[in-house]
Amino acid sequence: MKNILVPLGSRKTAVSTLQYAIDFATVSGSKIFVVQAYGVPRIGASLKNVNDVLAKKGKMELAEIMEKVDIKNVDITKITIKGNILDSISVLEKELSIDLIIASAKPVTKDSTLYLGPITGSFVKKTDIPMIIVPKGFKFEPIERVMLGVRSGLLNHDNILDPLSHISKLFNSKISLIHIITPKNDPEDNVLHEDFKAIGDEIIYSENATVFHGVLEYLNQVNPNILCVIRNKRGFLNRLLESDSIKKEDFDSRIPLLVLKGNL
Missing domain, CATH: 3.40.50.620 (HUPs)
Incomplete structure (x- = not known):
């Protein structure tokens, strides 16, 4: 497990999920590729200007998340992508030689009846890569x-x-x-x-x-x-x-x- 992909969603779950991945990587010696997606401008907007604003916002959000985790000398590559992360997942897996995905179980929704939201659920359905799905706020512990x-x-x-x-x-x-x-x-x-x-x-x-x-x-x-x-x-x-x-x-x-x- 040399390369771990960590797709981030809500900031409410992103920090604990990324920290779990980092702590796992300290044992496995893996590289981490952390991915944050940002939105696509609506038709009719000034596409370039709005796209630049959204891209900047995505990078700022990712930087804020990174500031809240203990990196522990793990090799982390930050990636921001435009649009739905699901559309890019297969390309990322191949280009980065991903062999494990670590994602959050908690959906970005007010529906408290859900264990797994549609984003992570779609990852499970669409990828052949092993996945670790982490409950909100769960702190890493050795997998004994x-x-x-x-x-x-x-x-x-x-x-x-x-x-x-x-x-x-x-x-x-x-x-x-x-x-x-x-x-x-x-x-x-x-x-x-x-x-x-x-x-x-x-x-x-x-x-x-x-x-x-x-x-x-x-x-x-x-x-x-x-x-x-x-x-x-x-x-x-x-x-x-x-x-x-x-x-x-x-x-x-x-x-x-x-x-x-x-x-x-």
């Missing part, structure tokens, strides 16, 4: 315990678990794998792939209505520093993200969430 929640034991591609394995080696983490058997499981989903067996320091089987319920059942027992889920084509995360956002009643996490690309 990981809870990996899976419904299907199938792995149709190699290297799906590599990002988790890398994090585990960085922090010498213990991984508790919760294999959740739901009514939606096919028989083949109930058999764990050998890679799952190899990565799990302990394996717990749970019968529950959803992955979320299975995770909740063992959350206090495992007491993880991070929760990991895999985004599969038929998985619960893809179903929840049909509208790009996730309500807290469907899924919530008080700790960071690591999302891996799965069988898509």
Whole structure:
């Protein structure tokens, strides 16, 4: 994990999210690319003048955020881009060789019922890069315990678990794998792939209505520093993200969430 992308949104969440990324990078030795987007002028405005004002405002906001974090000698590159950051994400990933995205879970909205807003939700849907989604105000702590929640034991591609394995080696983490058997499981989903067996320091089987319920059942027992889920084509995360956002009643996490690309 050499290059981390940190897309910033609201200043209310940007500082804690960026600080989490910096603290993570002090362990991983990663470079950070922090990105702030600014708006596009409306038609009819003096495009050049308004664009210059918006660009200057975006740079000022980014500078204010940078002043509020402890950089800790981490190599940080600041980037401001015009327009919607979602339109630039694939280009940034390729040009900067990004291998991890760290973003905020808290949406920029007054709707307190949301766990994941449409911006971060769209990142999860559109990118194949592993993501760590950080709750508002969460302070970094060494990732000593990981809870990996899976419904299907199938792995149709190699290297799906590599990002988790890398994090585990960085922090010498213990991984508790919760294999959740739901009514939606096919028989083949109930058999764990050998890679799952190899990565799990302990394996717990749970019968529950959803992955979320299975995770909740063992959350206090495992007491993880991070929760990991895999985004599969038929998985619960893809179903929840049909509208790009996730309500807290469907899924919530008080700790960071690591999302891996799965069988898509």
